[in-house]
Amino acid sequence: MSLRDAIDNFYEPLVAEAIEETREASDSQDYLEDVMCVALNRLPAKYYRHSVDMMFYLADGELETMKKNSLTAVKTAREFVKSHQRD
Incomplete structure (x- = not known):
């Protein structure tokens, strides 16, 4: 096992x-x-x-706060990625 495999990010x-909570049918994997x-x-x-x-x-x-912050970050990220998609 490498050092990289031993460490995880809680977020x-x-x-x-x-992401699963906000997933839409049209969302691609990419x-x-x-x-x-x-x-x-x-x-x-x-x-x-x-x-x-x-x-x-x-x-x-703290866990509830982290979950709320994650949801906010995902909603913001969804808008950012949508507005910066290449055609």
Whole structure:
């Protein structure tokens, strides 16, 4: 296992969940991948090695705040990607 495989960003699954919540039938895989990249770039990195540790150290209400921030970032990213698509 490489070092890269041992570290994860806590926002990645939260952003993926927000994308699923806002998914539209016409969304292509490429579009959604672009949305995920843009959304993650707008959020702070929150790296961890073990998800159990991450959950233990989150302050009360921090997870809900992170979920709301992820949804906001995804909505903003969707608009950004739509307005910057190449024809």
